[in-house]
Amino acid sequence: MADTINQTTRKGFLVDTSRCIGCRSCQVACKQWNKLDADKTANKGTFENPRDLTPALYNRIRFIEKETSGEMTWQFFNERCMHCGDAGCMKVCPSPGALYRTKDGIVAFNKDKCISCKYCVSACPFNIPRYGTDDKVSKCHLCTDRISGGMTPACAKACPTETLKYGKRSDLIAKATAAKKTLYGVDDLLGLGVVYALEGPPEQYGLPAKPGIPMSIFLWKDVIKPLGILGFWGSIGAMLLHYVTIGPKKVDDDLNVKEDGHE
């Protein structure tokens, strides 16, 4: 079961990829607001840099360059934590409060509570959380420190084209639906906090077509965990039961052995 989330008041982003110009103000604004260090990068023949999210990079633009029968497309995709309604990272986090759900439905984190188990890294359907040299989890926290003060998240504020729109999730979805956009993440995982308007199939952007918490993570947390607890008490119970019903092997059994030892 997921933690509780109020679908009607939930806040989130609508990322309209058709508007993105790949200017990466979002990347830099996030670094600036969150006081994150620059990553050392190298040009490997693409504009895309850094090539992956890092402990000091909570959102980034993927440059997707494609030529189909002579027509070029160059798409820009903002990669970030989705603030899943059913968040794999929260499901596995053993340290209460390290990853937590705010009243706005955001999956925020508290480095002080993080115990560096790195489970969230593996449990995230979108491979988002990263570890820093401080060995603590970091990822987009949807600027909880800004939105709690009524401000717009830094990345959305810096976005010149309104690609990143922050607001009440249901409103954003309603508007985008009215504009006949193809949406991604409306219902998956109890709804992603970050809903995308895409111009093509999700796979084109490196998104799973049907995002879900990895099966093994599901088995681990939703099957083995409860069954395990049951099994633990069950085995203790069984032993107790054995002790009181059948009982231990008596020491005087030994004497019996002696008596009819010659067979």
Added chain:
Amino acid sequence: MTNHWIDFKNSDVILIMGANPAENHPVSFRWIMKAKDAGAKVICVDPRFTRSAAKSNLYAPLRSGTDIAFLGGLINYILQNKLYFEQYVRDYTNSAYLVSGDFKLPGELAGLFSGYDPKKRSYDTKSWSFQKNADESIKKDPTMQDPNCVFQLLKKHYGRYTPELVSKTTGTPKEKLLEVYKLYASTGKPDKAGTSLYAMGWTQHTVGTQNIRAMSIIQLLLGNMGVAGGGINALRGESNVQGSTDHGLLFHILPGYMPVPLADLKDTAAYIEKHTPKSKDPQSANWWGNRNKYLVSYMKAIYGAKATKENDFGYAWLPKLDPGMNASWLMIFDNMIKGKFKGFFAWGQNPACSGSNSTKVRNALTKLDWMVTTNLFDNETASFWKGPGMDPASVKTEVFFLPAAASFEKEGSISNSGRWAQWRTAAVKPLGQSKPDAEIIHELFQKLKALYAKEGGALPEQLTNLTWNYGFKRADGTIKSIDIHAVAKEINGYFLEDVEDRPKPLKPGEKAPPPPPPGTPKKMLGKKGELVGGFAQLQADGSTSCGSWIYCQSYNEKGNMMARRGKKDPTGLGMFPEWAWCWPVNRRIIYNRASCDPAGKPYNLKKSVVYWNPAAVQPTGALGAWVGDVPDGPWPPMADEKEGKKPFIMRADGVAAIFGPGLKDGPFPEHYEPVECPVPENFFSKQMSNPASKIFKDANIKEDVLSTCDVRFPLVATTYRVTEHWQTGVMTRNTPWLLELQPRQFCEISVELAKEKNIGNGDLVEVSSARGKIEAVAMVTPRMKPFKIGDMTVHEVGLPWCFGWHTPGVGDAANLLTPTAGDANTMIPETKAFMVGIARKG
């Protein structure tokens, strides 16, 4: 810009050509996206498939340096298919004017206009003039049928620009070409607007000015000037470059776009005579007729009480150019390398990186005795003496570095491309010893003044007579620190005496109004010491001052208009008349009266910028007024034969110039190849490159080399900026967050070229030209495509120019490769089309 940034949203078709707003003006894309939301189509024409191209509805590639061919083809398409806005063209342009019978077109003269002198590499423009009637008025043919009329000449000239020939020259596939033409020409309908967004991709060519002229002609043919969502819009590359040109940064203009006086114009009268256009047309407002008021007020602003009627307001002290002298950027370094300068101020600039043919620039700096650099960070210019290839021991130039404050560390105005002067306050204090430029200049001024007082020198008055009432004073009268408001007020101008509001001189036949009853107080324009309300109040008799007439009104008795932050938008067109202030007189769209028919009714009722309301009562009691944006003058529209005026008030004859005899290289744009080009012939004529542009060829200057059709340098190259860095990158390369995004010099090349040269994506390559070589990472991409030019396959490569050796590991400046060659009119260097070779390293 004739229009402004927000106005892009009103467009029906946006042509991005010679610009890359998604990358270099990202905020502008907010408005482009709004236009798209409303159904507008975006066209991007660029040698590279850029981030702007990625967001456009239609992309067409073209080889760098062939824009006039492309646009000429569009003119031809519009004329052939009669897609022009006929009424607009007839009423508001000089299409009906008859040109001298001696005038000849390049089609008739092997690529040259009539009047060319090959020895001087310039034109005698006598034959480019209009035929005159006996009363000196211009001869016209309203039917536009006369073979000598501008319209017919235009048709004849661009008749040569067939889609086939254009495609052969530009490399743009013919279908794409026609697609672009069709879409853009659709804005010729009266209620449709097309806008043109350009930047250095058009200007930095030997035909730069003519590139923009070509587009102006198109905009006039389609009736796109003066309308919402139209215009010719230069996207300025620096936040305040508009402000700096407004205020006379360039060598040939005084503040407010007044020409710098030439030495042979001995006095104000001679200057005014030369620079004040005259018109016989009673319907022409001929605004430059006010030139004398602006010049005198300017001199009163800078020389104050020292400027008197008796000394011709200090005209003699104004710096002058020798006739024929050119003091542009290229010439500065050309003269510097020839040892003609002792000292040099590199203020807020980094010529060792930004200057085309940077090797020449860097070597020129070694010829100086001293150089002062004012900048935020150390850079390639300040440290040129220890740069690559330099022997510090043998460089004699003494270098001083003055740390400057960044824009957000100081208060003042910034004028954006849309001419909006927006006041900003300082966000933070300057770091360490750095100071706002005004403070540095102030100190410099004080020191120089003291030196002149002590040592004398040639013409000290030029400096010692300057007014300097800019600050908060100490008890002894010396200035403690600069008050930037005082500067802004001086730019706006003051009444230096009480100025009476005199009635306009009577027109012949007009009856004088009855004299006011005795004892009525005089009507005053302003009292001594007050700030001038607007440039219409400026006087030619020395009773007003004004530092830049176009900024008059920006800071008046109503307050600092530039600091306004009103968010009202009465027209819904995004003009926000109460947000900041815009020159001239807060007019958001220039030539807005051309958006209406001659009766003052908007051609596009849905996006009406202004309209004439004949029933409105003016404060003077007169009937009729313009409603909407601040109109280009209060006069009624031109249908009113008595009082009406034509819309293009800055033109002597009140109409826009489709035929533009004022330029050095021809009244119509003609395609010429860049000085360095990949083709052995110009498919349009025998004339290869712009016949009127200066050729730098001095046997003593080894850096001045050009290479056309050289097998070593077979690739067309172009330079550009990227979103992640700004200009030469002095600020952005010192911002690790930005270096993270774009860490080093790269070179974009096509997949085809990479295969040919055995270059892999991400490989290190050496890019070389006749002038130098740089290292870059190869970015092999299908976004670059080879061009088919005639029978040849021509490759183009792209290089950003934001890197330099001073930042470790990023590679050296792309401008080491670019040539010393400039536009015939502005001398802006040709860095957007030149020839290079490429090879894999290691």
Added chain:
Amino acid sequence: MSNYIERFSTSERVLHWIVTASFFTLLLTGLGLYSTLFNGYFSLFGGGRNAILIHKISGVLFFLSSLYMFFNHQKDVTGFDQDDKKWVTERGGYLSRNASHFNIGKYNPGQKLFAIFIAAATLVLGVTGLFIWAPTMFPRWIVQLSLMAHGLMFVCSIMFVVVHVYLATIGNPGTIEAMLYGNVRSLWARKHHPKWYREVTGEKP
């Protein structure tokens, strides 16, 4: 005939208790990681970060000692004979109050299976533990599977150990002495491990 015979040498016993100690350390440190329900257990170690550190250390210790223990008595625990079969079919007599007799060697098949299971679990827990240790160095699916397998093995080993502890203590009085003192009473040995008893004593059946 002496009343006592030696069942485990000192080193064998020390080894067993090292395995036991590290197992329970793992158990206690692991509980908090297993579920937030057991979050309180972290406080035993001064917080989750310490718990993880100790879990890693004891994990290495357990892995090495447990595998060493297995190889140490490998030949005693991996061979099954006909007598063992009988034991298995009759469930070792544990399901009946009546006394039962099996001809069993040093270890009964249950013990053997337990030993084998523990060795296998050690291997799985150790290897998956390594993947979980540094998740960013391995493909995500491997780490995800590891997390699942580690949890599964953890649960199973606990259940097995519960049974093991029960049978080694109150379930079979006298057994614990073997691990405490090394010696068992001859009677006990004759009853529970007659074949082994004869082997050590040389007594004929």
